[in-house]
Amino acid sequence: xxxxxxxxxxxxxxxxxxxxxxxxxxxxxxxxxxxxxxxxxxxxxxxxxxxxxxxxxxxxxxxxxxxxxxxxxxxxxxxxxxxxxxxxxxxxxxxxxxxxxxxxxxxxxxxxxxxxxxxxxxxxxxxxxxxxxxxxxxxxxxxxxxxxxxxxxxxxxxxxxxxxxxxxxxxxxxxxxxxxxxxxxxxxxxxxxxxxxxxxxxxxxxxxxxxxxxxxxxxxxxxxxxxxxxxxxxxxxxxxxxxxxxxxxxxxxxxxxx
Numbered sequence: 001x002x003x004x005x006x007x008x009x010x011x012x013x014x015x016x017x018x019x020x021x022x023x024x025x026x027x028x029x030x031x032x033x034x035x036x037x038x039x040x041x042x043x044x045x046x047x048x049x050x051x052x053x054x055x056x057x058x059x060x061x062x063x064x065x066x067x068x069x070x071x072x073x074x075x076x077x078x079x080x081x082x083x084x085x086x087x088x089x090x091x092x093x094x095x096x097x098x099x100x101x102x103x104x105x106x107x108x109x110x111x112x113x114x115x116x117x118x119x120x121x122x123x124x125x126x127x128x129x130x131x132x133x134x135x136x137x138x139x140x141x142x143x144x145x146x147x148x149x150x151x152x153x154x155x156x157x158x159x160x161x162x163x164x165x166x167x168x169x170x171x172x173x174x175x176x177x178x179x180x181x182x183x184x185x186x187x188x189x190x191x192x193x194x195x196x197x198x199x200x201x202x203x204x205x206x207x208x209x210x211x212x213x214x215x216x217x218x219x220x221x222x223x224x225x226x227x228x229x230x231x232x233x234x235x236x237x238x239x240x241x242x243x244x245x246x247x248x249x250x251x252x253x254x255x256x257x258x
Contacts, residue, residue, distance in 0.1 A: 030075045033058075036091040037068045038138075038145060039117045047115050048072070053094030053135055055109035055117065058082075067140045077114075093117060093136040093145070096158050096210060100127045107136060110158060121147040131155055131210040157219055160185055161205045164198055174198055174218070176206065187216045 035050040046063050049055055060079040064070050069086040072079055099106040105127045109115035119138055121127055125147045128134050133153040138145040166175035172189045187208055189195055207220040
């Protein structure tokens with residue numbers, strides 16, 4: 001009996017991934033989450049999707065395997081505790097299409113541009129256009145995700161946060177370097193915004209619309225302290241983003257494997 005108890009305890013302990021202190025790259029979500037690991041963004045960041053398919057990026061010193069069903073406690077995107085509670089061969093992904101190629105496309109989470117996954121596809125599935133918001137059902141095989149169905153949800157916005165490193169008044173563009181580094185993003189600024197309110201070195205949170213040609217267009221801007229810096233005319237009239245979003249407010253996420 002004692003041997004059996006010891007064996008059971010060892011098995012339970014093995015399901016808890018060791019978590020060492022990590023440095024948050026861009027200040028991600030805090031709180032508890034539950035979902036399926038879909039990708040390793042880099043050597044110390046993994047991406048998981050909750051039950052509704054919302055993507056989350058979490059920094060940790062030890063990465064759970066792709067396909068693991070995990071329970072995560074995180075603070076500003078850094079894992080405090082990770083428990084592996086099972087495995088899944090299927091999942092849902094919800095987000096914005098940010099790249100598209102002959103055999104794959106990328107879906108990025110709305111509120112965290114570190115939370116992105118690359119999805120393979122083949123006929124009869126076709127790649128959705130860049131800038132479309134989608135819900136995708138995927139199968140998981142090793143590190144590969146393959147789309148089995150794609151549901152279009154209209155066009156949607158993406159939130160990027162970082163520092164303005166250049167302004168081109170003639171072209172009406174801002175160059176934004178994301179927090180924690182990464183590829184700078186050039187954002188076109190419509191005439192409904194006062195370009196003079198932006199300065200080089202300013203830290204901002206921008207809500208942008210991604211066009212089919214890959215152009216980012218500013219929809220709303222905030223200072224990094226959360227105060228509104230400027231809004232477009234549509235936002236002043238209370239315009240809403242066409243975003244059918246399922247998130248943790250509707251219940252705890254969990255792995256989808258049916």
